[in-house]
Amino acid sequence: MKRFALAAMLGLAAILPAQAQTVVKHLHITSIPAEVELMNSIAADFMAANPDIKVELPFLENEAFKAKLTTLLQSADAPDVFHSWGGGVFYEQAAAGVLRPIEDVLSDEAKANVGTAGVSAFTAPDGHMYGVARDVSEVVLWYNKTLFEQAGVDPASMATWDGFLAGVQKFKDAGITPIAIGAKDKWPAHFWWSKLVVRLAGKDGFEAAARGEGDGFAGEDFVKAGEYFLQLSELEPWQEGFLAASYGDASGLFGDGKAAMHLMGDWDYGAMKDNSADKDGIPDDELGILPFPTIEGGKGDPTDTLGGLGGVLFSKNASDAAVKWIEFFNSTENQAKYAKDAYYIPIAKGAADVMTNPFKVQIGQNISGAHWHALFFDQALGPNVGGVVNDVSAELAGNSISAEEAAEMIKEAVDDSL
Amino acid sequence: MASIATGADLGVATRSRKRRLIERNSLPALLLFLPPALILFTLFVVLPMVDAATFSFFDWNGYGPITDFVGFENYADVLTHRNFGTAVRNSLIVVAVSLVVQLPLAMWCAIALSERGVHINVLRTLFFLPFMLAEVAAGLIWNFVYDGNYGLLPAIGDAIGVDMPFVLGDKFWVIPAIMLVITWKYFGFHMMIFIAGLQSIPSEVIEAARLDGVKRWQIVRHIKIPMIRSAIVISVFFAITGALQLFDLIIPLSNGGPSHSSHTIVTFLYQFGILRMKLGFGGAISVILFIACVIVALAYRRILFKVEQN
Numbered sequence: 001m002k003r004f005a006l007a008a009m010l011g012l013a014a015i016l017p018a019q020a021q022t023v024v025k026h027l028h029i030t031s032i033p034a035e036v037e038l039m040n041s042i043a044a045d046f047m048a049a050n051p052d053i054k055v056e057l058p059f060l061e062n063e064a065f066k067a068k069l070t071t072l073l074q075s076a077d078a079p080d081v082f083h084s085w086g087g088g089v090f091y092e093q094a095a096a097g098v099l100r101p102i103e104d105v106l107s108d109e110a111k112a113n114v115g116t117a118g119v120s121a122f123t124a125p126d127g128h129m130y131g132v133a134r135d136v137s138e139v140v141l142w143y144n145k146t147l148f149e150q151a152g153v154d155p156a157s158m159a160t161w162d163g164f165l166a167g168v169q170k171f172k173d174a175g176i177t178p179i180a181i182g183a184k185d186k187w188p189a190h191f192w193w194s195k196l197v198v199r200l201a202g203k204d205g206f207e208a209a210a211r212g213e214g215d216g217f218a219g220e221d222f223v224k225a226g227e228y229f230l231q232l233s234e235l236e237p238w239q240e241g242f243l244a245a246s247y248g249d250a251s252g253l254f255g256d257g258k259a260a261m262h263l264m265g266d267w268d269y270g271a272m273k274d275n276s277a278d279k280d281g282i283p284d285d286e287l288g289i290l291p292f293p294t295i296e297g298g299k300g301d302p303t304d305t306l307g308g309l310g311g312v313l314f315s316k317n318a319s320d321a322a323v324k325w326i327e328f329f330n331s332t333e334n335q336a337k338y339a340k341d342a343y344y345i346p347i348a349k350g351a352a353d354v355m356t357n358p359f360k361v362q363i364g365q366n367i368s369g370a371h372w373h374a375l376f377f378d379q380a381l382g383p384n385v386g387g388v389v390n391d392v393s394a395e396l397a398g399n400s401i402s403a404e405e406a407a408e409m410i411k412e413a414v415d416d417s418l
Numbered sequence: 419m420a421s422i423a424t425g426a427d428l429g430v431a432t433r434s435r436k437r438r439l440i441e442r443n444s445l446p447a448l449l450l451f452l453p454p455a456l457i458l459f460t461l462f463v464v465l466p467m468v469d470a471a472t473f474s475f476f477d478w479n480g481y482g483p484i485t486d487f488v489g490f491e492n493y494a495d496v497l498t499h500r501n502f503g504t505a506v507r508n509s510l511i512v513v514a515v516s517l518v519v520q521l522p523l524a525m526w527c528a529i530a531l532s533e534r535g536v537h538i539n540v541l542r543t544l545f546f547l548p549f550m551l552a553e554v555a556a557g558l559i560w561n562f563v564y565d566g567n568y569g570l571l572p573a574i575g576d577a578i579g580v581d582m583p584f585v586l587g588d589k590f591w592v593i594p595a596i597m598l599v600i601t602w603k604y605f606g607f608h609m610m611i612f613i614a615g616l617q618s619i620p621s622e623v624i625e626a627a628r629l630d631g632v633k634r635w636q637i638v639r640h641i642k643i644p645m646i647r648s649a650i651v652i653s654v655f656f657a658i659t660g661a662l663q664l665f666d667l668i669i670p671l672s673n674g675g676p677s678h679s680s681h682t683i684v685t686f687l688y689q690f691g692i693l694r695m696k697l698g699f700g701g702a703i704s705v706i707l708f709i710a711c712v713i714v715a716l717a718y719r720r721i722l723f724k725v726e727q728n
Contacts, residue, residue, distance in 0.1 A: 067693055070480045092695070096481025184587070184675055241566035241584025243676035253567075383479075383695045395677055400589075 021054045022321040026312070026329075027072075027079035028057060029065050032274050035343045042337070046328045053321045063185070073098040073315055080318040081326060084131055085308050086121045087375050088382025093313065094124035100314040101128035102323055110327045114311075117373075118347050121309040131313035132326050134335075135344040136373070137265045138307035138363045139191050141290040142272070144282055147260040151176050155290055161228060164293040168237045171260050178237040180259035182250035183397050186390035187378055191263050192232070193393040194306050194377045195292045196225040202300035203372040210381060210414065217410035221299065226396055226403030228295065233399040243398055248275050255281035261290070265307060266363045270343060289359060301371035308376050309347070381414075388413040467708065474701030480692075492702035501678040502703075505686035508593065512664055512682065515597045516604070516657040524605045524653070528612030529638055542613070546606040553603075557670030560599045561586070564671075586672050589679045596671055596680060603667065604660070608653045615646030655718060662711055683707050 026043075030036050036059070043055040058079065060068060065083070072078055073093065084090050093099055103111075110132065111119055118133030148155055151174035157163045171178035182188040197206060201221035209217045239245065239259055247264075248271075254262040255276030262268060273281030294302060312326055328334065335346035342357035345364050355361050367373055378386030392409050395401035474493070477486040496502055527545060531538050548556060563570045566584030575582030585591040619642060627637050643650070665684040668674060674681040674689055681689065683703065691700020 070692075070695060074481070092479060092481060096479075098481060184673065241587045244564075244566065244584050244587025244672070249567075383693070387690075387694045391678070394675075398677060400677055 021052055022319055023054045023056060024081065024319065024322045024325050025056045025058060025079040026322075026325065027065070027082040028059055029062050029083050030059065031061065032270055032343065034341070035270070035338075038337055038341065038343070042329055042334050043325075046325055049328075050321075050324070053325065055325055078315045078317060080322040081312045081314055083310065084122075084313040085310055085376060085379040086131075086133075087379035088386065089379055090122070090131070090313065091124055092382060094126060094128070094130055098316050099124075099130040100316050100318045101130055102132075102314050102318075103129040105320055105323045106132065107327055110330065113330065113332065113348050115347065115349065117309065118311070122311055122313070131311050132330055133309055133311040133347045134330060135310045135338075136307065136347055136364075136367050137267060137310065137344060138305045138367055138373075139195065139263060139265050139376075140363060140366075141292055142254065142262045142264060142268060143288050143290050144254070144257055144260050145286045145288050146257065147171075147176055150174065151260070153260075155288065158290055158293060161293045161295045165231060165235065168232065168235050172235060172237070177239045177253075177259040178235075178261060179239075180245075180250040180254040180262045181238045181242050181397060182245050182247035183238070183242045183394045184244055184249075185247045186394045187376075188247050188250060188264065189397040190378055190390045190393035191306070193225060193229055193389065193396060194374070195263065196228050196295075197222060197377070198304050198306050198372075198374050199292065199295045199298040199300045200225050200228075202298070202304065203374070205299055206374065209411075212414050215411070216414055218404075218407045222410070223403050223407045226392075226406045229393075229396040230399060230403055233397055238397065243394070251275040252277070257282060263292075266360060267344060269357070269359055284358070287359070289362060303366075303370050304372045304374065305366050305370040306374045306376070307367065308379070309373070310344075311347075382417065384417050385410065385413045470701040470704045472701075473698050474705050476698045477696075478698045479695040480697045488698065492698045493706070495699055496702045496706060499690070501681060501686060501690070504679060505681040505683050508680060509662055509664070509682045511593060511597070512600060512661040513658055515601065516661045517654065519597075520601045520605045521608055521650075521653060521657060523601065524608035525612055525643075525650075527605070527609045528616060529642065531609070532613050532616035542609075545609055548603045549607040549610075551603070553666035554670050556599065556603055557667050560595075561671055564595055587676050589676055592672050592676065592680045596668065599667060599671065600661075600664070604657075608657065611649050611653050612646060615649030616642060619645045651722060655715075658714055658718070659711060662707065662714070 028039065030039060036057075039057060043057060047053060047055055069082070073082075078098075106129070111129075114133040119129060121133050122131035123129045143155065145155075151171045153167045153170050158167045168178040181192075201209065201219075205219070205221050208214065209219060209222065239250070239253055242250070245253070250259075250262065251264065251268055251271050252275035253259050254264075254268075255272035256278075262272070264272075269287075273279060275281075314322060314326075330348055332348045332351045335348040335351035336354045338344055339346050339352050339355045339360070342355065342360050345352055345355070345360055345367070352360075352364050355364065374380070378390050380386070381389060388410055392401060392406040396403075396406055473484050475487060475489060476484045477488045477491075478484050531542050531545075551559075562568075564585045566572055566582070566587070571585065572582045583591050585595040623641060623645075624637060627641055632640075663684055664682045665688065668680065668682055668685045669688075672680045674685045678686075678689070684707070687700050687703040687707070691697060691703055
C-alpha cells in the first residue's frame with residue numbers, strides 16, 4: 001500500500017509540471033541533420049531556462065510544407081510558429097487573419113536586432129508586424145574550379161552574357177555538363193528567369209509589372225529575358241534528364257563534380273555536400289562563386305541581388321511564450337551558432353560577424369551592398385503568379401515555349417489575380 | 419367483383435409484406451445499423467461534395483470567409499485551361515489501358531492460377547504483392563527504377579547496348595512508363611477477383627465438358643468466362659472509377675511533369691486548385707469529375723441491364 005502511495009505521488013509529480021507547461025510548436029523545414037541537432041540544442045537550452053514552456057519542433061519537407069500550410073493554419077493542429085519566405089504568400093495569410101500581430105509583444109531589442117529591412121519584410125500591408133526575420137540568402141552561380149580548368153574556361157570570361165554562352169559551349173565541346181538544374185521542382189529553373197529579369201528590367205521595371213502597369217510581364221524586357229533564357233537552353237547546357245531531376249538530384253550532381261555550374265541559393269553550400277554521394281561534396285578550394293553575367297543595356301543595377309529574407313510567422317493562436325521562444329532563438333548569441341557552421345546568413349545584428357566561411361562572407365557583403373535585394377519571385381508574386389513563373393521557367397529551360405508566349409502567360413496570371 | 423378481388427389481394431399483399439418486415443425484425447436492425455453508415459456517409463461524402471460545389475462558384479484562395487461570387491467563371495477557366503485537355507486525355511488513356519491491357523492480363527493469370535498447388539500459391543502471392551504496397555512507396559520504387567543515372571532501366575539498357583531515355587523527364591515516354599506501373603500495381607487485384615469467381619464454378623461442369631471432348635480454350639471461352647460474368651462486371655467498374663481517380667501513383671513518379679504532360683484529372687486539380695491556392699477553380703474541377711463519374715456509373719448500369727435482357 002505504501003509502495004502504491006509512493007508511486008501515485010511520483011506519478012502526480014511527473015504529471016503536474018507537465019500540465020502547467022505551455023507548448024510551443026515551431027514548424028520548420030530544416031532537413032540537414034546537423035542543423036536540426038543545433039536547433040534541438042537551442043530548444044533544450046531554452047526549456048532549461050524556462051521550465052514552464054515546452055518547445056516542439058515538427059518538420060515538414062519543403063514541397064510538402066508549401067502544400068499543407070494553407071489547410072494546417074486553419075486547423076486545430078496549426079503550429080504556433082512556422083517558417084516563411086515572406087512576400088505574396090505571407091500577405092495572403094495576413095489578409096486572411098490566420099496570423100497574430102506581434103508588434104506589441106516583441107521586445108524592442110528583438111526588433112532592433114533584425115533591422116529595418118527585417119521588420120519591413122514581415123510587416124503586412126495592413127501595417128501590422130506578424131513575424132521575425134531570421135536569415136538572408138542569395139542565389140549565386142556556384143562553379144567547380146577543377147572542371148573549369150579541365151575545359152579551359154576562364155571564369156573571368158563569363159562576366160558578360162556572350163562570354164557566358166561561349167563558355168557554356170566550351171564545356172559542351174569538352175564533354176562536360178555545363179549546368180546542373182532541378183527542373184522537375186521548377187523553382188530552380190525560375191532562378192534563371194529571375195536573374196535575367198533582375199538584370200534586364202531592374203527594380204522599377206519588375207515592381208511596375210507586378211502591379212500590372214503598362215504591358216506588365218508581357219513588356220519588352222520580360223520577353224527579352226525569355227529570349228536570353230532560350231539562347232542558353234538552345235545550347236542544351238543542362239544535365240541529361242534535367243526535366244526529371246529534383247533540386248536534390250541537381251544539387252547532388254553538382255556536389256559530385258559532374259556539372260560545372262549550379263545557379264542556386266547560398267544554402268546549397270551545405271546541401272550540395274549533403275546530397276553528394278560521398279557527403280563531402282566539392283572541397284572549399286575547388287568551389288567558387290561567379291557573378292551572374294551582365295547584359296548590355298539592362299536596366300538593373302549591377303549590385304542587385306536575388307534571394308530571400310526568411311523568417312518565422314506567428315499563427316493566430318500563438319501564445320506569448322511562442323514570441324519569447326523566438327526572441328531567444330533569434331538572439332545574436334544563438335544565431336551566431338548558425339553563422340559559425342555556415343548553415344545560413346543570420347540577419348541578427350552581429351551574428352554574421354563570426355562567419356568564417358569565405359563564401360557566406362562574400363554573399364553577406366553582396367546583400368548588404370545591394371541596390372535591390374529582390375525577393376524570390378515565386379514567393380514575392382504569390383502562389384498563383386509564382387506558380388506560373390515556375391511553370392514557364394521550366395518550359396524555357398526545356399526550350400518548349402516561345403519567349404512571347406512565356407511572357408504572355410505570366411501577364412495573364414497577374415491580370416487574373418489583380 | 420374483379421376489382422374487389424384485386425383490392426383484397428392488395429390488402430393481403432401489403433399486410434403480408436408488413437408482417438414479413440416485422441417477422442424478420444429488419445426494422446430494428448435498420449434503425450440500429452443504418453444511422454452510423456448514413457452519418458459517416460453524410461459527413462465525409464455528401465457534405466464535402468456540397469462544399470466543393472458551393473465554392474466552385476466563388477473566387478477563394480482557401481483562407482477566410484467565402485464572399486467573392488463569380489458565377490460559372492471557374493468552370494469556364496477549367497475548360498479553357500491549357501493543361502486541362504492533357505489531363506482529360508491522360509485519364510482516358512488510363513481507363514483504356516486498364517480495360518484493354520490490365521483486365522485481359524489479369525484474366526489470363528487468373529485462369530492459369532485458379533487451380534490449387536504450392537507453386538501456384540507462391541505465384542499468386544507474388545502477383546498480388548504490388549497491390550498491397552502503398553501507392554507512394556510503389557511510386558518511389560519505380561522512380562528509382564526509371565532514374566536515368568542510377569536506375570535499373572538504364573542499367574538494363576547498358577547491358578543490351580541500348581541508350582535508354584530519362585523516361586520520367588520525356589514528354590512522350592512518361593505516359594507509357596506510368597501505364598506500366600499502373601498495370602503492374604493493379605492487375606493482381608483484378609486477378610484475385612477473377613480467381614475467386616473461377617473457384618466458385620462447380621468442378622462437375624468443367625469435368626462434364628472435358629468428358630464431352632470440349633477443348634481447353636473452348637472451356638475458357640464458353641464456360642469459365644460466362645460463369646464469372648459478375649466478377650468481370652465488378653472488375654471493369656473498379657478499373658474505370660479507379661482510373662478516373664488516379665492520383666497517388668503519379669505524384670511520386672512524375673508529379674504531373676514534365677511540363678504538365680502527365681497530369682490526370684485529379685493531379686491537375688491538386689496542382690492548379692490546391693497548390694496554387696485557387697480553391698474555387700479546384701472545386702469546379704472536382705464537380706466536373708464528379709459529374710463524369712456519375713455519368714459513367716449510370717451508363718454502365720444501363721449497358722449491363724441491356725446486355726442482361728439480351
